[in-house]
Amino acid sequence: MNLLDVRNLTIELPTHDQQIIAVDRVSMTIREGEILGLVGESGSGKSLIAKAIVGVLNNRWKVTADRMQWMGEDLLRLPVEERREIIGRDISIIYQEPSRCLDPTAKVGEQLKESIPNSILKANFWQRRKARQEKAEGLLHKVGIKNHKRVMNAYPHELSEGVCQKVMIAMAIAKCPKLIIADEPTASLEATTRAQIFRVLKSLNQLKNTSILLITHDFEIISHWTDHTNVLYCGQLVESGKTSDIITKPFHPYTDALITSVPDFKEATAHKQKLVTLPGTIPSLEHLPIGCRLGPRCPNAKRECVIAPKMTKRQSHSVACHFPLNLTKKETIT
């Protein structure tokens, strides 16, 4: 069953002299129990998409879509209150910087307890206080925090980024959401904590069938933790399909470059060998190239690429490129 079905999501920023299109007709579907990856370089529009889904972009942004259906209901066409209620109940978001999202003036335990809805406490109202305390402690254990007393009594600044991130995850899972949007949830953490956090997310996915939209710039994370992947470049989707298909046979030159930049995906690299990546950087939204947005950086670009390529499909694997890679002679893209 589809939980979230987004068609042609466009996010624009009107300025005094031009309309900046930061996200351009992006479509994606998240099924129940699926871990979907959204990968792309910094500045490609990943966080804007996450924020548009949960409706927290400020009014300067214009968000439009043919549809943004949550379990059959179009979020963009619902009254604001109703939309907030659905998102508050069913969707949690984990941001990149936990210390910014936690309230610096309140103890962590109080913040965590507040995030537990009454509806999931199996207790009468006079027993709720105790039940809430126990639930909060249980949530901390679940995310790998053993010394719950110290953490509950601390203010965010007294804890490391890793512990704060675990607390954010505990808050995100407190309401048993149907979908967790994890926006670079481990970007500033060291490797052991990072692995722990992904294991928590994966076990929720397996035990509670929670769907996860995992946002990252790192293909290694995508390869380990996701079922399907969407590749975003400069606000547009360029490739989409099963993660295993994309890793073994990427169609788009950009995806290929992202995969090749992970050292152990291809043959062993020689000592101090330069990583193969694309030249240049992602263009600014004010100065986008004509036609394919990857054109100026693409090693395969040809004259035809001045016309923007459309998303085309081969079985369940889609790509937006005039000259896809890894096709055998017999294979065609339709």
Ligand SMILES: Nc1ncnc2c1ncn2[C@@H]1O[C@H](COP(=O)(O)OP(=O)(O)O)[C@@H](O)[C@H]1O
């Ligand atoms: N508040 C803002 N004002 C102007 N431009 C913004 C703002 N937030 C993001 N952008 C621009 O929108 C694009 C996408 O940003 P973002 O979604 O944060 O990228 P990502 O999460 O992929 O790194 C970037 O080019 C960024 O510069």
Ligand code: SF4
């Ligand atoms: S359409 Fe052309 S420029 Fe764009 S990715 Fe494909 S080959 Fe490269």
Ligand SMILES: [Mg+2]
């Ligand atoms: Mg981001």
